[in-house]
Each structure stands twice: as structure tokens, then as C-alpha cells.
Amino acid sequence: MTLKYPVERFVLMDSTCTAEFSSVYGEGFDSKIVGWDNYLRENSGDMYEKYVEKFPTMAEIPDVGSLDDNTFNAEKVIALNPDVVIMPNWEFMWNGEATKEALARMDQAGIPVVFLDFYMEPLENSTKSIQLLGKITGKEQRAQDIVDYYEEKVNSVYSRLEKIQGKKPTVYVECAYNGPDTYGISYGDVAWGDIVKKAGGDNIAEPVLLNKSKALSAEYLVNQSPDIIILTGRNWSTPGSLKMGYTFTSNVTKSTMTPFVNRPGWDTINAVENRKVYGIYHGYCSDVFNFVALETFAKWFYPEEFKDVDPVDTLKEYHRKFMPIDYSGTLVYRYY
């Protein structure tokens, strides 16, 4: 299969990679997306809103369905006549059969498919994915700038961590999509759990969850009494869920986080006693911003050693340098 170069017409499967695509492509990116799924709109509505506000025509990009729920419409993709379809690697993990079938269809139609990975091995493959995007868009220099920036930040975190001796702080991460009454999933050695580990934390979920994501019991959490609690938020509609993202003020984040902190028994947990409860934007687990997540976690775990690091500044800088939309809202949050 050959790729027409430079590629002009893109279909983004997993439209949440719009952040990466637009970072790499730069000016004019919005007119190059000829089709996508509804992921960005459904799962990162706050970010979608910011894009559409600035580039109103993006609201009219056709929805081609998704492999997740069997709505992927191969015929529609072919009709849009794209030069390439960009897919996330995790489709293989979650929808293996459907992905293979879609690939076969695309193959028959002569449409090349390119896979990116910001999820399965986030801190290893993010830069490779960015470089690949650079290659197919013909924006190799921009891609290299992003990769350099990314690597500088990540390596700076790693080199500081190397010098730190002693006991690692114990950490609990919960996806706060449920209200405070029902515990949301925590992560074993995957996704957020992977970032916790790389940022020098000791993930309390790993021994029981291994590489799965499931809810821990309240009692296990209180019994483990972790040093740090991190809740992940988004613009979920679930009542009581933690609200974070491009369109939420820190007051909203604070008021939705309070009921979590007041959960029964939490007053006996080290993290609460030592006032170390934090929030982070859930989307940052599976996109290029995972370097900010790494930096943020490292700062929360070792505040002394990372005193001069400010993740919000990093975020603002990245948006200024590479993103078409401005930094806004609440993406990392310290409760106390």
C-alpha cells in the first residue's frame, strides 16, 4: 500500500487525537479532517467546544461511526475519499476483530491506515506517534519540535527522579466518573498506573489489580492509607462526577471534589491528613499531554525536588507553542 504524499484528506478514528493532529499540522489542520468519529464530542466535550468555537466548520465534519460500538461505517469512509485513515492502536486491544475487518475493507478500497499509540505504551510510543504524524502530514519539522519539547520535559523528570533515594510515596488513582457514593475504577500497571510508576510512585492498586482496571473497595483504600490521592475528572454527565477540563473553573472542580474527600473513612487516610489530594484531566492519560501528567505526578510525589517545576506553566507553554486552541479551564488541580 502506498501513501499519497503529502496527504490532504484525513479521517481520524478516535477524534480525541485532534490535539496531536492539530499540534503537528499547525495552520489549516481543520480543513484537512474530512471525517472522524464522535469520541471528541462525546468524551472531551469541553475540548471539542474550544475547537469548534475557534474553527466553526469543524462542527460539520462527518461522523463515520466507531469500531467500539459497531457503528463504523466503512462505506462512508470510502465515500469521503480520504488519503489516509488514522487509527489508535488500542482498537487492537479492545476491538481486535472489528479492527481487522475494518482494515480488510480499507485495504480493498485502497485506503492506507496508520496507527498511533498514546495509550498502550504511552511514554514510549507518544514521540514515535508524533514523528509518524509529522511524516505523513509533511510537517516533519513541527513534529520534531514537539518531540524535542516532549523529550526535554520527560528526561528532566527522569533525571531528577534518579537522584531521589528513599521510600516511594504510596498512591491511589481513581477515575471519578461515578459520584462519591460509588468508587470508580483504579488502575493496575496500565494507563494512569503506568504513569504513577514512572513518576516514582508506589501504586496501591497494582498488587491486587495487576494489569487490569477495576474499582478498589473503600476498606482496602482506607486500610492501605496511601500518601497521595489523585482523582481524574472530565466533563462527564454522571451526577456527582468530578468536573475538570477546558471549560471548568477551579471553583467547580473544588466543589465537585469535596464530596469525594468527605467520603466515609477518608479522614483517616494519610493523603487527607497530610492534605495531598489532587485532580487531573482524565484525557491526559491517553494523549500527547501524558508528559504533563508525568511531570505533575512527579511534582506531587516529590514536592521538594520539583519545587521549581510548574505543570500549569508547561501546559500553557505547550498550548502557546503548538496548539491551535488556548489553554483554559482546570486541567490539574490541588485540593488543599
Place this chain on the structure above:
Amino acid sequence: MNVKAKEAYKKMTGRKYLYLLSISVVIFLTFILDIMTGPASLSASEVISTIFFPASSERSVQVIVWTFRLPVALMAIVTGITLGLAGANMQTILDNPLASPYTLGISAAAGFGAALAIVFGVRVLPFTDTLFVPVNAFVFSLISCMAIYGIASFKRATSETIVLTGIAVLFLFNSLLALLEYTANPEQVQAIVFWLFGSLTKTTWTTLGITVGIVLMVIPLLAMDVWKLTALRLGDDKAKSLGVNVEKMRLKGLILVSILTSTAVAFVGTIGFIGLVAPHIARMLVGEDHRYFLPFSALSGAFILSTASVLSKAVVPGIVFPIGILTSLIGIPFFVWLLLSKKRGYW
């Protein structure tokens, strides 16, 4: 009445009381075991001293026993009682061994209400905040009960029409639920699925209090009717000839069942099996006399759920394991054994 018959009756009731007593003792034991098990292991003496003298134990043990384990252990028993009673009453008024809150779609309706809250944040009553999801579930299960009765009473409410209407309601809410899951994002689907599995771990003293309050309100209302309910099991015509207003009993029964089920389902999610099987266990052991049948159904339910609660913690320690998955797994072998060991049919 001759002396022999009196003796025989005494012996029979004596056996029934013995059954009631034994199951109560067993439930007490599973209850203590339930409080002992968990990520932090506690001894029986620690448990008992923390329950009776909370001030004398360590703060962490206090929190574990009083905040996490006691409400859950009690909720297991109360929910079991609730579902057992609801199932027993339902089978009697509908004169159908297959009737249960689950098979008549009440649980499905509750699931739909909960999913509606999870996916769209739609609240059906304005004043609730922390009890948002359960209240939605409650309202929808009430709606389903009323719909079943409403449709069935269009003509004359025979038990067959009610059962069939219930099945229609079950399918209706299941497809509505599937529709919601289809539009939900992955996190929400996970939340809905977990809710549907049923779990006791969300229990707080507040939700426990509400459930206990409602059960205590319903029990006297059921107790009033034990004779009428017993008569109903002889068939509509015989009950009518004994002076029972069958239609009125059916309406009252449906309302009570819906209140019981809705409460249980709202707080712990959909737990199937108990409402269906607890009454059968009771019927096999103590018979149709509702003076024994109703309490024994309630206690069988409590026994199954309390045992499931202990086991759910042993599956993977530290993780919330949905109890609804276990209730039928542990209850079915016992049920089948009872079925096979009894010689005559019990319906």
C-alpha cells in the same frame, strides 16, 4: 377436635418454629463472619468489642467496623429480607411460581432509571442530590409496577395478564436500557454494568436506615393479611367464597411488592434470584401457611445474601466484587438439592 390431631398439629408447628430458629442462628453467624472478613482481618472478639464498646478500640478498627462493614453486613440481611418478602408476596398474589421482581421487569425498570441518571444526569425528582441514582431507580420501578397493574386492570386483572404484562415491561425496559448503553461513553457503560450487577458496598447508614424503615412499615401491612394470603393460594374462586376481595388483595400486594423491591433495588442495584428462590425454599420447608411462609421467605433471602456478602469479599480481596454475581451461584446448588430431596411438587 380429638387429642391426636391436636398433638400432630403441635408437632408440626413445633418443627416450623425449629426451622425458623435454626435459620435465625445461622444468619447471626454469617453476620458475624461478614464483619470479620475483609482486607484487614479482624478476630471475632475484636469485632464484638468494637460493636459494643467502640471507644475502646483503635480509630482504624472503629472506622473499618462501623463505617465499612456493619452497614454492609446489615444491608445484606435487610435487603435479603426485603427481596424474600417481595418475592413471596408476589408469587402468592399472582398465583405463579415464576413471579419475582426480576422476572416481572421491576428490576429492569430500576436499572433503566439508574442508567438515565448515569448517562444524562436526568433527575426525575428535583430535591435529591446524593441519592440521585437510587431515587431515579426507585421512581422507575414504581412506574413499572403501576404500569403492570394499570394495563392488567384494563380488563379484569387475572394473574396471567399481570404476569404477561410484567414480561412485556421487562423487555421494554431492557431495550431502553440497551439504547442508553449504546449512546453512553465507555466510563458510563462501565458504571451502568456495575450497577446492574448489584453491590452492597455503596451502603451508608442513611440508605440502611431508609431500607429498614420501609421494611418495618411494610411488615405489619403484610402480617395483617396472612390468612387472606393463605386463602388466596387455594385459588381465586375458593378465596372469594371465603370472603376475600381478590382484586383488592392483588392491588395492595402489588403496591407493597413494588415499594419493597424498589427500595432494595435502588440502593444495592439489581440482585436477581433471591426474590424468585427464597419463597420456594420457604414453601418446601414450612409449607403454605403464610404465618410461617412469609417470615421464612424473608429469612431465606437474608441467609443467601449474607452468605454471598462473605464470599464476595473472598473472591479478590481489596476489589469491589459485585454481589449479584454470587447470589445465584451460591444459592442454586442449595435450591437444586432441596428440589431433588423433596418427593412431591411444591407448587
